Amino acid sequence: MTTHGPTGTPAEFAGQHITVAGLGVSGISAARALAGLGAHVTVVDGGDGENQRAAARELEAAGITVRLGDGETFPEGTDLVVTSPGWKPDSPLFTAAAAAGVDVVGDVEIAWRLRETVAGQPPAAWLAVTGTNGKTTTVRMLASILAAEGLHTTAVGNIGTPIIDVVLGQGKDGARPYDVLAVELSSYQLHWAPSLRAHSAVVLNLAPDHLDWHGSMEAYAADKGRIYEGNTVACVYNAADKATEDLVREADVEEGCRAIGFTLGTPGPSQLGVVEGLLVDRAFVENRQQQAQELAEVSDIAPGSGTPAPHNIANALAAAALARAFGVRPAAVRDGLRAFHPEAHRIQHVADLDGVTYIDDSKATNTHATEASLAAYEHIVWIAGGLAKGATFDELVQKSAARLRGVVLIGADRALIRExxxxxxxxxPVVDLDRTDTGAMSEAVREATRLAEPGDTVLLAPACASMDMFVNYNKRGEAFAAAVGELTARDH
Incomplete structure (x- = not known):
């Protein structure tokens, strides 16, 4: 249970002039942390709204310079730029930084450099997770398994507490240093983290997403693949997604690092998989050619939430592989999966009414996530639509057509799905609701109920972003649940 790679020290940032791009959660965290280490920090943001001004006032009170309404002009004298994840690589600020010979990195890179020894302990190991879909669920499953082993851990990165805050908070005020971190990383974060070297890592899956940011599928995949660079123990890949295995083959890893697959079928040597309702390990056993270790039952995955969807079984296998790479016992895998509770709006059971099941998967904001959601049920009335983000839907509909009892379309880009x-x-049968107000969800649920028969599932899995109608996917899911509740109140 060791980590790899050089650590930085707080002293290396003292006195530097650092520009932080973006006044979001990660930007504010980076600005405060770097200023606390003695850097001269300037935060720039193209926005100038009420929220930005409020955040600016707080930072300025801490001695941090904030420039609103201009995120493009490069501050003279800048030694380093720290960007928030969403800023595109071709942003004028970064072009100017490159011309000046100034590096651009992200908050994950800063956290990695600062993982110094705390209270005489080595730095916490990083077990890293990325993929087009399933990252948050897998990281939370992993953290639950690690905790069941008795390890001091937390889920960080593209989830929860900013990773810089966690790293700098280790051992402070008598706090127990972390043994290991379960780290969720987006393709954006990986793009800006050149020196990251995880203990072990997984790419869960790869499908077109954020191509407007990366420029091409090849560039997107390459940024995802960065997670494997320098791994010391295990590069975990999805045996059903060859692109993830290809990324492992291309990675430059430490001597002795192993490729470990996971599959929903019977595992081969150096794989984890499923046999007769059991999660089994043929990778981290003494004789993987001849032996397999039972880890848990499929029914142990978030018990009480119904039969787990196939993609959540895959997520559990990926989490188990990373935990086993870190030396976790089989019993802790089982106990951690039993203790895990899915977050809201991810294949969330809402109600059963008159033999029809209502499922909220509002988090399915792209076609890859929606394909997995649709594959989990036999007969479906599908509620879909929103902002397509440049996606096409032919392959999704082709693969799922046999399962569809009916479809209700909402949102700005619903015509693309209809076509x-x-x-x-x-x-x-298709019901096309020509409205984008938030009240459309109540009508959508009523129409879906009309199309459904006993044994069917009414599934909100939009395959689109939510911002045309709702503040975020959470609000969209809440509207769905409220609409189902209206059915209950009126008819039951």
Whole structure:
């Protein structure tokens, strides 16, 4: 249970002039942390609204310079730029930084450099997770398993507490240093973290997403693949997604690092998989050619939430692989999965009414996530639509057509889904709601209920972003649950 790579010290940032790009959660965290280490910090943001001004006032009170309404002009004298994840690589600020010979990194990179020895302990190991979908669920499963082993851990990165805050808070005020961190990393964060070297890592899956940011699928995949660079123990890949295995093959890892696959089928040597309802390990056993270790039952995955969807079984296997790479016992895998509770709006059971099940998967904001959601149920009335973000829907509809009992479309880009349904599922009844107000969800649920038969699932899995109608996917899911509640109040 060791980590790899050089650590930085707080002293290296003292006296530096650092520009932080973005006044969001990670930007504010980076600005406060770097100023606390003695850096001269300037935060720049193109916005100038009420929220930005309030955040600016707080930072300025801490001695941090904030420039609102201009996120493009490069501050003279800058030694380093620390960017928030969403800023595009071709932003004028970064172009100017490159011209001046100034590095641009992200908050994950800063946290990695600062993982210094605390209270005589080595730095906490990083077990890292990325993928187009399933990152948050897998990281939270992993943290639950590590905790069941008795390890001091937390889920960080693209989830929860900013990672810089966690790293700098280790051992402070008598706090127990972390043994290991379960780290969720987006492709954006990986792009800006060149020196990250995890203990072990996984790419759960790869499908087109954020291509407007990365410029191409190849660039997107390459940034995801950065998570494997310098791994010391295990590079975990999805045996059903060859692209993830290809990234392992291309990675420059430490001597002795192993490629470990996970599969929903019977595992081969150096894989974890499923046999007769059991999660089994043929990777971290003494004789993987001949032996397999039972880890848990499939039913141990978030018990009480119904039969786990296939993609959540895959997430559990990935989390188990990372935990086993860190030396966790089989019993802790089982106990951690039993203790895990899924977050809201991720394949969340809402109600059963008159033989129809209502499921909220508002978090399914792209076609890859929605394909996994649709694959989890046999007969579906599908509620879909929103902002397509440049996505196309032909492949999704082709793969899912046989499961569709009916479709209710909402949102700004619903026509794109309707056209795919005409081409590939012409016999499936479609209700097209020509409205984008938040009240459309109540009508959508009523129409879906009308189309459903006993044994069917009414599934909110929009395959689109929510911002055309709702503040975020959480509010969209809440609206769905409220609409189902209206059915209950009125009819039951």
């Amino acid at each position: 795919a349904l005409v081409r590939h599922a012409p016999d499936v």
